[in-house]
Amino acid sequence: MESQSVTVVDVAIIGAVTTRTYLRLRPTANVTILDSDSTVGGVWSKERLYPNLVAQVKLGFFNYSDTPMPRQGATQSQLVTGTMIHEYLRKYAADHDILRRIRFNTTVERAERCERGWRLSFKNSKDVMETNKLIVATGVTSIPNMPLAAQTDNNGTVPIVHSRDLGASYSTLKSEKIQSVVVVGAAKSAYDAVYLLLSLGKRVTWIIRPDGAGPLAILPMELFGRFNSIAVASTRLMTHMSPSILNTDGSLYRFFHKSRLGRWCVGMFWDTVTYLSHRHAGYGDGDHVAGLTPEMDSKSVFWANSGLGVVTLPDFWPTIHNGDVMIVRDNLDIVKENTLLLESGTSVQTDFVVMCTGWGDHFSMFDEETKVELGLPAYNNEQPPPSADDIPWAKYDTEADKHVNELLPFLARAPTSMNAHTNDLQPHRRWRLYRRSIPIHLALKNDRSLAILGQIHTVQTPLVADIQSFWTILYLLGELDLPDKETMAREIAQWNAWTRKRYLSQGEKFPYSLYDFLPVSVITFFSPFS
Secondary structure: OEEEEEEEEOOOHHHHHHHHHHHHHOOOOOEEEEOOOOOOOHHHOHHHOOOOOEEEEEOOOOOOOOOOOOOOOOOOOOEEEHHHHHHHHHHHHHHOOOHHHEEOOOOEEEEEEOOOOEEEEEOOOOOEEEEEEEEEOOOOOOOEOOOOHHHEEOOOOOOEEEHHHOOOOHHHHHOOOOOEEEEEOOOHHHHHHHHHHHHOOOEEEEEEOOOOOOOOEEEOOEEOOOEEHHHHHOOOOHHHHOOOOOOOOOHHHHHHHHOHHHHHHHHHHHHHHHHHHHHHHOOOOOOHHHHHOOOEOOOHHHHOEOEEEEOOOOOHHHHHHHOOEEEEEOOEEEEEOOEEEEOOOOEEEOOEEEEOOOEOOOOOOOOHHHHHHHOOOOOOOOOOOOOOOOOOHHHHHHHHHHHHHHHOHHHOOOOOEOOHHHHOOOHHHOOOEEOOOEEHHHHHOOOOOEEEOOOOEOOOHHHHHHHHHHHHHHHHOOOOOOOOHHHHHHHHHHHHHHHHHHHHHHHHHOOEOOOOHHHHHHHOOOOOOO
């Protein structure tokens, strides 16, 4: 049996900087990285890249704090491409003694407690590893969710791939044998897949389920034809225009969020941005694109109920408008040979299916009892096994709801959405991690053997990863202590209450902090929760 001091799972944006940070603090540490892909990068690994894959961020806004990204390869609009990110991470890993520590094509199938710390077993292998410290940095784009995979009866006639494998399938999709393609889902990956397929001259049937959160809001690349959208979102002013539990002090907070005039200004700002986004998309042009209108009564860009996208290519919307694409609101049933059957009884002939259906249980390495102990959300709606949890979460959650409403009245009244049930997940599906990384029950036992990183959804993943990994590793090394149980529980409950009020269905599912990365970065060191 192999023994390690520190094991990091995944070497994407979070895992790479976590490994480097650990080695900077403990240069002689024996650190091993396990990654299921064959190259560095996670969602930006080489095998996942395809032409026109462009990140929704401008050059200079997507790199670690001490390592600028080179300009070579940026688009004409100075956006960062997938190839640039992959090369940036590959070079970062090579320059900082990370590459030699990585074991590629290694999937952790089971992680369980042992006397040393954690015992790991692997998919398609009899090897076993024990490690003193385990850092799970998988992010949320590692395990594909394939709801159709178990319901096929096509004998392999029609290829069915997840959007993760679009890059690996690109050469097949270019073939003239592939004329009709079905795309399933309403995430940004679905929009990118449809754009790519239309650019290849394919006929696309785009299926979006009617009982979900619906199409996402998409910002134009520039606001008022001048200001880059992500650059605007990355200003200090935006920390006040987005109501945040992490930013509740000072005169600007009191004006924008405690006065009626200030809240009116905030509302008008987001109404204007939403209007510009909808006009840029052309939802009212009288064609099939109307079926992609976000299903919120107002401020869809603000609430980001289905997520948020940014137009990354100048011909994106013209291609969607002018392409051979049919948008269908229906649920999947089964694939038989080359026909996809929908619940309504409609059938769709297809040569290929691309599933943009989100991500599966990226904590499946832990059994259900361990998930409860670690404060990880249940993946489905099944009740978790009983636990000896003595923290009165119902009390803290109720208090947190009231507290957030008082601090941020703008969030007290939720908007109207077509499927409001998507914003009502059960409490056992909530996260119970202090600062989004430390399991509270382990912290109370001073068990510093495990941390969870990479779960915060934000437009500035590298910066947040940089700061969060530093703070977390200091804790794992015993260089800082945490507050008492009540303080940690209140912090967790208040974050959960805020993010689900602020980002609705997305905040229910993830530690969402889309526009709030600057407060998140600051709050890692200076907490208002006390």
